[in-house]
Structure formats: structure tokens, C-alpha cells
Amino acid sequence: MNAPAKPLDKRMSATEIVGRLSDGMTIGIGGWGPRRKPMALVREILRSDLKDLTIVAYGGADVGMLCAAGKVKKLVFAFVSLDAIPLEPWFRKAREAGQIEVLELDEGMFQWGLKAAAFGLPFLPTRVGLGTDLAELGGLKMVQSPYADGEVLIAMPALRLDAAILHVNRSDWRGNVQLLGPDAYYDEWFAKAAAATYVSCEELVDRIEDHYPDDAKANVFERCFVTGVVEMPGGAHPSSLPPAYGWDMKALKDYANAAKDPGDWAAVADRFVGASEAAYLESIGGKEAVAALPLPIF
Amino acid sequence: MRDITLAELCILACSEAFRTDREIIATGIGPVPRLGAGLAKLTHSPGLMMTDGEAFLVEEPIPLGPRGDYRPKVGGYLPFSRFFDSAVWSGRRHAMVTPTQIDRFGQTNLSQLGGTHRQPKTQMLGVRGFPGNSIYHANSMFVPFHSSRVFVEGEVDMVSSAGYNPAKRVAGGNYSGIDLKRIITNLCVIDFGGTDHAPRVVSLHPGVSFDEVQAATGFALEAGDLGETAMPDADALAIIDRLDPHNIRATVIKDNPTARRAA
Numbered sequence: 343m344n345a346p347a348k349p350l351d352k353r354m355s356a357t358e359i360v361g362r363l364s365d366g367m368t369i370g371i372g373g374w375g376p377r378r379k380p381m382a383l384v385r386e387i388l389r390s391d392l393k394d395l396t397i398v399a400y401g402g403a404d405v406g407m408l409c410a411a412g413k414v415k416k417l418v419f420a421f422v423s424l425d426a427i428p429l430e431p432w433f434r435k436a437r438e439a440g441q442i443e444v445l446e447l448d449e450g451m452f453q454w455g456l457k458a459a460a461f462g463l464p465f466l467p468t469r470v471g472l473g474t475d476l477a478e479l480g481g482l483k484m485v486q487s488p489y490a491d492g493e494v495l496i497a498m499p500a501l502r503l504d505a506a507i508l509h510v511n512r513s514d515w516r517g518n519v520q521l522l523g524p525d526a527y528y529d530e531w532f533a534k535a536a537a538a539t540y541v542s543c544e545e546l547v548d549r550i551e552d553h554y555p556d557d558a559k560a561n562v563f564e565r566c567f568v569t570g571v572v573e574m575p576g577g578a579h580p581s582s583l584p585p586a587y588g589w590d591m592k593a594l595k596d597y598a599n600a601a602k603d604p605g606d607w608a609a610v611a612d613r614f615v616g617a618s619e620a621a622y623l624e625s626i627g628g629k630e631a632v633a634a635l636p637l638p639i640f
Numbered sequence: 641m642r643d644i645t646l647a648e649l650c651i652l653a654c655s656e657a658f659r660t661d662r663e664i665i666a667t668g669i670g671p672v673p674r675l676g677a678g679l680a681k682l683t684h685s686p687g688l689m690m691t692d693g694e695a696f697l698v699e700e701p702i703p704l705g706p707r708g709d710y711r712p713k714v715g716g717y718l719p720f721s722r723f724f725d726s727a728v729w730s731g732r733r734h735a736m737v738t739p740t741q742i743d744r745f746g747q748t749n750l751s752q753l754g755g756t757h758r759q760p761k762t763q764m765l766g767v768r769g770f771p772g773n774s775i776y777h778a779n780s781m782f783v784p785f786h787s788s789r790v791f792v793e794g795e796v797d798m799v800s801s802a803g804y805n806p807a808k809r810v811a812g813g814n815y816s817g818i819d820l821k822r823i824i825t826n827l828c829v830i831d832f833g834g835t836d837h838a839p840r841v842v843s844l845h846p847g848v849s850f851d852e853v854q855a856a857t858g859f860a861l862e863a864g865d866l867g868e869t870a871m872p873d874a875d876a877l878a879i880i881d882r883l884d885p886h887n888i889r890a891t892v893i894k895d896n897p898t899a900r901r902a903a
Contacts, residue, residue, distance in 0.1 A: 374720060421766035429764060437752075440759030446751065448771035450724040470729075470772040472813045473747075473802025479757050486812060494812030524695035525719035639707065640693025 350516045354570040356386040356619065359540045362570070363392055363505055366415070370456070370501070370536055371399040372508035372529040373581060376424045376589045379404045380509035382577035383542050385622060387413065388615045398501055400452070400527065402581055403597060406432035407614065409442060410607035416443040418501060420452045424594050426638075431601035445480050447471075447498075453528045455501035460534035467495035506536035509578045511560070511586060513543040514550040517568025520560035523584035530563045538569040544586055546573035576623055576632035587635040593626065644871055646826060647672060647889040649845060649899035650782065651880055652872040653829050655679040657780045657822040658734055663687040664777075665718070665726075665733040671704055671888045672824075673736035673782045678883045679876060695719040705886040727777075728769065731817060734778040740764060741789075741796040742781060744839060744859035746803030746820040746832055748774075749796035757798070767800040774801035778819040784893050786825035786856045793858035804837035826893050828853050829869055834862035843869040847901035871899060 360383070363369065373379035384404045387395075394415040399405050401422035408414050410432040422433040436442050447455065451470050458466040467485055471477050477484075477496055485497040508529050512520040519541055521529060533539040547553040577583075580593035600610045616622030623629055654676020658666050666681060666688040668674035678701030681688040692702050697716030718726060727733040739748035750770055754761030773779055779801070783790050795805070802808065802818055809815060823830040823839070827848045834840035840862040841853055850863055872880065880889070890896040 419766055421768045423765055434763040437760055437763035438755075440756075444757070446757075446767060448767055449769040450728060450772040453724065469775045469814055469817070472771075472775055472810060473799070473805070473808045473815060473818065474767070474771045474774070475799040476767065476771055479798075484810060492812055493814055494810055525721055527720050530721070640702070 348515070352517045352568060352571045353515045353546070354572060356383060356542070356572050356574065359383060359507075359570050359572060360386045360390050360392070362538065362540070363387070365392060366394045367504040368396040368398060368502065370503040370506040370532040371397060371404050372506065372527070372532045373402065373404070373578070374400045374527040375402040375421070376581045376594065377402070378509060378523070378527060378529065378583055379578055379581035380507045380542050381579055381581055382509070382574040382619050383507045383540065384408065385615045385619060388611070389617075398503060400449070401430065401433065403430070403594065406430045406597075409433050409436035410601075411611065412441075414442050416445065418445045418447065418452070420447050420449040424598065426591060427594060427598050431598050432607070435601060435605075446476060447480065448476065451476075451496075451498050452501070453531055454498045456528060456531035456535040458498060458500035459502040460531055463500060465497035465499050468498050469495060471496045501535055503532065503536035504538070506532040506539045507542070508532060508539065509542045509574070509583065511543065511583065512545045512547060512550065512554060513541055513568075513571045514547050515571065517541065517565040517571050518550045518561060519543065519563070519565070519568065520550065520554060520557050521562045522557070522560050522586075526562045533563045533567040539567055540570040540572075541568055542572050542574040542577045544573075544575050544577065544583065546571065574619065576629040579626065579632045582635075582638065584637055587632050588637040590626070590632070590635050643898045644877070644900075645890065646845065646897045646899050647892050648872050648877065648880055649869060650824050650826070650893070651675045651679060651889065652876055653822075653824045653843075653869055654736060654780070654782060655683065655876075656870075657736065657824060658685060658688065660685050660734065661687060663689060663732070665689050665691070667691075667733060667735040669735070669737045670782060670892070671884065672784070672892050673738075673780075674704065675880055675883050675889060676736065677701070679879055682879050683876070689716070691718055701883055703882065704884045704888045724772065728772050729776055731777045733773070734780065734821070735773050736780040736782055737770075738782050738784070739770075739800070741792050742783070742823065743792055743794065743796045743803070745795070745805035745808075746837070746839065747796050747799045747805055747808070748781070748801045748803070749798050750800045751798045753797050770801035774803070774818060775815070776817045778821050780821040781823045783823060783825040786827045786853065788856060788858035791857040791859065804832065827856065830861070831864070833864065838862050840864045841866060843867050845869045846899055
């Protein structure tokens, strides 16, 4: 390997990134359902020998594929959905087979747990979950306000991540990222909750201030939260990455249908993962085909 | 005048459920609740705020389906990344959803059916934001097919949203935010104004009897005044037409029946 010539050069290959992960790790995956998912890095994990992972995600096909491939020991989730295909079929199969442990959380509690981790706190208090089955099923403890109100709340434990993976629109080699599109979801908090954050991007530039200084507000989290960066155009496919491209509903339907017929991940993994990212991209018509996917209408 | 459909009657009833003088986010999930929210905003409840379904706030509710030349006019910003801060945990929201199961306490289930938590017989979406919604802000429900499979006997299989169940209360917990408004079904309108917040039928759709509703419900219902659910007038229908130009509402209730049953 070539030694980095410049200080703060965080460029690494997808293989190097996955090489820094190990069996049993807790890994956060950014995005939300079928949006902004770091699918190229997920595919790289699927090509690796990694196993026994705890996955923390607002889940879409990332969670479905990792479950289908037997990579997941435990899942921390609030939902797993492909939006227009509400129920993620590969995730359902894994759940209905009793294949994975789960910690089921409310969407808001989930980001609260990431924030607790980001701030180095053991937990953050919340009313959310009271009156439901979540606390009992998840072993969540209560905490009482020490002030006069004495309110009893759920202590949402910190969701500490060994690593987070994210896909963003732009970055430079120092990890100055820009997240465009209408919503970055909770990518900021995945980055801050993780001991190491690895970012794939549509476009890698030299010094971002020389290229996109007018978009600095899209720097949703600072470069001190970025450990590694790799350019992977089309890297969110088949999820969306606005404004660059929408989700690929045909590909998502093919993927969902494959859970019924043939229903065996080993038989279809080559189609949805490929031997390499280059081979995968080629099989779906190249990065130009991804860039041409229209943005969805709500 | 054309026949008014049952879906249109339900849209008006949903709109009434959203009636408020506050400035809060109205979220209607599914065509009928979404049209109900839009109708409320454009008529009696202008303080309501709505999103484009993604991240932006619009003062003119977005029409359903393909939009042609229509361009949403964006007046504000409410992405998921600040949704809990601004809308849910501040109590400034009223959501209307369609859960898989509902019980006599108003608890709902969206997560799983049967089996165990480790191995459910049927895995659904997961609890999503239901726990937070239920403890913090107003909620209503729309049920297009009223049956005892939805309105279950006993309790829901997995309590995804909090209701008025005394057995689910922890001493010292603050449950004051639980605010179940109405359930609109293809048969009737239910509120939680019965004894100790028990579900109570407040109006029956034209031609429906209380006994018919009870027979399709897995738990005992209380009976309110039992008036007839109001029909939308020409102005309301014109707004509904404008917000649903492709008549997607016709696909919601089986066979798209008229509001007034054939004699």
C-alpha cells in the first residue's frame, strides 16, 4: 500500500475499511429505511467473513441483507422497511425463524440512545416507552428525577457503536463531508456515537473549500468524527441519495420477491451483492444508470 | 349531484377528528387520514401544519399521486432530523394512523403477531414512532375494515403505543400526554369518552346499527348519542376532489361503496 503522503489523509479502500471491523462488533448504519444507506460498504461487509455483528439501524435493505446472509447476532431497531414495500421480507424471514436477538426501540428513543453515546453518558431519561411493552421486552430500567417532581422515567441506555458506516454526497480526503438533500436523518449522531466512522461518498474532492465553499452548511458533522473515507459513486444503490438519485424501486422489488422465490439468500447473493463493487455496478447498468434514477414523489 | 362515497364520508369524519385551534403538525398516514388532515387545514383548522411527506412544510396540502405540473410551495422545514424536537416531544402534533390491532384500552400494535418476541409468528414493521407519539401528543386512527381481527378481544399482542390501561402504569410516571381522540372506521366513529376512557361509539354511518358495530368488535363498546355521521357538503367535496385528483380514495374501502347504503 502507498503510505499517505499528506497528514490527515483519511482515504482508504472499502476493503481496508471492512478490514478494520471485526467479529462481534456493534456497527451503526446511517440513513433511514430505503434512503441514504451506505449500501456499497454493506455489500463489502457481505463479501467478507465478518460475523456475529450487532447492527444498529433505522433499517432498510441493509438490515434485510445482513440478516439474510447470517451476519447479524443482534439487531437494534425501531422498524425495518422499504417504504413502498412496507414489510422488509428478508428481515421478516430472519425474525420469524427466531434467528436474531433484538432490542426493539421507538424511533425517538433510538436517536436518544445515539445522543447519550455521543455525549459519553450512560443513559438519557425519557417518557417514551412508558405504557408500552418496550421496557419489559428490552430490559430497560427506570430512573427517578432527584428534583421535587420525582418523575419516573425510562433510562434509555447509550447506543455505543464500535463503528458507524455512512454514505454522503461529498467529502475531501480529510473527511470534510457534505450531506445534501432535504434530510440527513440521524447520520450526525451515528458519527458521534461511534468510536470510528467510515464514510463512503459520491464524490471525493481534494480540498473541499476549493470546490464547494458555498455549501459548508451541508457539513452536518465535523471531520474529527471521520476516520476513513472512500469514493463510491452509486454507493447508496438501491436506496436513494438525494439530490443525486432516487431509490431503485425495480431493484428493491426484485430483491423483495427473491425472499419468496427462491427464498434462499445463497442463491441470489451474487445478484444483489456481486463479486466486487465494480461487478455489481456493471450488473445494474453502471453509475450512469444509478444517477438517472428519478427522485421519488410523496 | 353524484353519490357520496363512504371514503368521502370518512374523510370528513377524519377532518373533524383533526379540528383544533392550535398550531400543530397534522400527520395523516394513508390516503383517507391525509385527505382528512388537508380538509381540516383548508376549512376549520388553519393553524394545522403539514409536510410534503418528506422534509418541508407546505401551507397548501400536497395533492395525492402524480402531480403533473404542480410544484409544492415550500414555506418551512421539518426534517426527520428534528422531528422529535419540534413535533413529537413538544406535543405539537396529531397523528392519524392505521394500526394492525387495537384493544379496549386504546393500545395498538404495529410490530408483531403471535409467537414470542424472540420468534414472532408474523413480523410486521416494528413499533416505529408509536411509543413516543402515544405518550406525547394527540392520536387518532382510521380503520377501513372494522372487524374483531383489528379490534381484538383482550389486549394487543405487543403494546406498541400506550393507551389507558391501568396495568401498564408505573408509579411516578407521567401519562398526562396520552390523548386518544377518535377512531374512524367504515362503520362508525369511536372516541374514548366512555367510563375511564373506555371506547364509545359517538356516531354511526348511514344505515349502520350499533349491534352491527358491536358484533364486529372483540370487546364491549359503550354507546354515546349515536347520531348519524355527517355527510360532506359540496364545498368539502370540491376540496377533496382538488386534493385527490386521481381518486385514490376510491381504492381504500373494499368495493368503494356509497356513504348511504342501498336500501
